[in-house]
Amino acid sequence: MRPRDLPVDFATPNAARLYDYFLGGASNSSIDRELAHRISEAAPDTHGYVRSNRNFLRRAVRHMVGEGITQFLDIGSGIPTLGNVHEVARIVTPWVRVLYVDNNESAVNHSNTILNGDPNVLAVQADLRLPDHVLSKAAEFLDFSQPVGLLTVAVLHFIPDSDDPRALLANYHSALPSGSCHALSHATGDFDAEQMAAAIAAYEKDNDRLERVFARTREEVAALMGDDLELVEPGVVPTELWRPDGPRASKSGAYAALARKP
Incomplete structure (x- = not known):
């Protein structure tokens, strides 16, 4: 699907379309690509960060399916293209x-245009910071009497x-339900503080700092999982080191973790 087939709302750069561009997708516009180029000039490893993050999502979903989870x-979520959850x-x-x-x-x-009426996949607009609202919408589509795979991949660094x-995740x-899993990834400056700061500065400058990015340390990311879930090995690690299934091919600018609810 090409951008011309999508709804026309490309007035300003958009984080979801920016991510799509870095993955090599087509659901983006020139204004998104211009910002991506500025970020890449400031932080050349950004493409690798995004690919490493997407590869973690794929491995996490495969792990959860292997645990018997069939609903997510x-x-x-951004735009569900290029190997997103339902495809994997x-x-x-x-x-x-x-x-x-x-x-x-x-x-x-864009998501619902791409999904094209698939009865088992739906995109809805809601804010992570309103868990009661999100969970209400989720309960209309998913069966919370059975295990659920929760994903908060590359989103929590937008939450101050x-x-x-x-506390939001605790909700x-x-x-x-028991047997559910939660997979997350989160931007960090632990590996290359200078480059991560440059990428964040380029991103925030373009949107007048209306959408901030908060890179966190390993300890801070680990704390997000709370006390009710049990971390699955190897714990909180760079995205490319979470159960790799091939040679290390990209750099990480984020931590990844997956935990199970007993």
Whole structure:
């Protein structure tokens, strides 16, 4: 699907379309690509960061399907193209059910255009910071009497400490039935502080700092999982080191983790 087939709402750069561009997708516009080029000039490893993050998502979904999970709640999903949750899971389990959630209207509109009426996959607009609202929408589409795969991949670094991301996640964790899993990834400056700061500065400058990015340390990322879930080995690690299934091919600018609810 080419950009001309999508709803026309490309007035400003968009994080979801920016991510799509870095993955090599077509659901983006010239204004997104211009920002991507500025970020890449400031931080040349950004393409590698994004690819490493997407590869982690694929491995995490495959792990959860292997645990018997056939329904997913992906919050901060962006645009579900290029090997996203339903595509990866359906390689193993054709009847998988996925609810994509994003707070950006553009991302949701594009998602539902791409999904083209698939009855088992839906995108809805909602804000991670309103867990009761998100969970209400999720309960209309998913069966919370059965295990759910929760994903918050590359989204929590948009949530400031003032919104207490750990407490927000605790609300989601409490709603998950036993046997559910939560996979997350989160930007960090632990590996290359200078380059991560440059990438963030380029991104924030373009949107007048209306959408901030908060890179966190390993300890801070680990704390987000709370006390109710059990980390799956290897714990909180760079994205490319979470259960790699091939040679290390890209650099990481994020931590990744997956935990299971007993």
